[in-house]
Amino acid sequence: DAGVIQSPRHEVTEMGQEVTLRCKPISGHNSLFWYRQTMMRGLELLIYFNNNVPIDDSGMPEDRFSAKMPNASFSTLKIQPSEPRDSAVYFCASSRGLAGSGLETQYFGPGTRLLVL
Amino acid sequence: EDKVVQSPLSLVVHEGDTVTLNCSYEVTNFRSLLWYKQEKKAPTFLFMLTSSGIEKKSGRLSSILDKKELFSILNITATQTGDSAVYLCAVDNFNKFYFGSGTKLNVKP
Numbered sequence: 001d002a003g004v005i006q007s008p009r010h011e012v013t014e015m016g017q018e019v020t021l022r023c024k025p026i027s028g029h030n031s032l033f034w035y036r037q038t039m040m041r042g043l044e045l046l047i048y049f050n051n052n053v054p055i056d057d058s059g060m061p062e063d064r065f066s067a068k069m070p071n072a073s074f075s076t077l078k079i080q081p082s083e084p085r086d087s088a089v090y091f092c093a094s095s096r097g098l099a100g101s102g103l104e105t106q107y108f109g110p111g112t113r114l115l116v117l
Numbered sequence: 118e119d120k121v122v123q124s125p126l127s128l129v130v131h132e133g134d135t136v137t138l139n140c141s142y143e144v145t146n147f148r149s150l151l152w153y154k155q156e157k158k159a160p161t162f163l164f165m166l167t168s169s170g171i172e173k174k175s176g177r178l179s180s181i182l183d184k185k186e187l188f189s190i191l192n193i194t195a196t197q198t199g200d201s202a203v204y205l206c207a208v209d210n211f212n213k214f215y216f217g218s219g220t221k222l223n224v225k226p
Contacts, residue, residue: 035160043153043160043205045214058213091159104149108159 002026004109006092012115018080021112024073025094033106034067034077035091043091049075050098082116089113119144121208123217131225134196138220140206141188150182150189153205155219160205163191196224 005024013019025032033048047057049069057067064083069075079086093106124139140150152163164173166182166189173180177196182189193200203219 042218043155043207043216045207045216056211056213093160093162095162104165106162108161111159 004092004094004107006090006109006112008112009110010113010115012117013082014117015083016081017116018078019082019086019114019116021077021090021092021114023075023077023092023094023109025075025092026107027073029094029096029107030072031095031098031104031106032069032075033093033095034075035093035108036088037091037111038088046077055098082114084116087115119208119210119213119215121206121215121217123204123206123220125220126218127221127223129223129225130196132197134224135192135194136196136222138191138193138204138206138222139188140191140217142206142208142215143187144208144210144215146210147184148209148211151207151209151214152180152189152191153207154202155205156202163204193222196222198224198226200224 007022031050034046037043046059047067048055052069067077089111091108091111093108095104095106121142130136149165149167151165153160154163164180169182169184177194180191201224203221205219206217207214
């Protein structure tokens with residue numbers, strides 16, 4: 001299996017532009033997680049989906065951030081408009097199940113390094 | 118205020134040593150506690166713990182949760198240089214994941 005695939009791997013954009021990050025989970029996994037990591041804030045969970053449905057988006061910083069999972073093999077995290085403080089590494093992870101299911105091991109993608117100028 | 122505190126912040130040991138990393142938490146509701154290992158790139162998921170007293174083990178790594186005293190430990194036996202990483206602990210309170218600041222482990226040959 002190719003593992004979790006994220007694209008792009010790096011993105012540099014200007015403040016105010018729309019940014020779309022993409023994630024393809026491991027086939028057969030039905031839970032998907034978006035994380036953000038910065039030096040200042042460390043690792044944060046932004047949102048997670050189970051069976052394509054958002055379960056918990058309490059970590060999403062503000063309305064400029066939105067995430068979708070239109071099908072089991074694809075998710076997007078969109079920032080519109082982007083700001084310099086959004087600069088971070090964004091990780092996507094997937095698992096076969098959620099907490100308590102015994103299938104909760106999360107596999108991380110390589111991350112997207114975003115720089116907003 | 119919900120929070121997760123890890124200790125020590127940093128640790129230097131020699132190969133073959135055993136280390137114990139600590140994670141204590143205060144949350145209004147508890148669903149699970151998670152351990153991750155992060156080297157230079159993406160985190161690697163290690164364990165998810167939901168029940169007290171049940172040890173989870175993977176090779177030289179093991180972890181246990183104490184829901185009464187609100188902490189978890191991550192043990193690494195016979196450490197190797199490849200264990201050098203930042204180890205992160207997080208707690209899921211049904212609303213949000215709270216991450217600790219991590220313990221940076223450096224294993225010297």
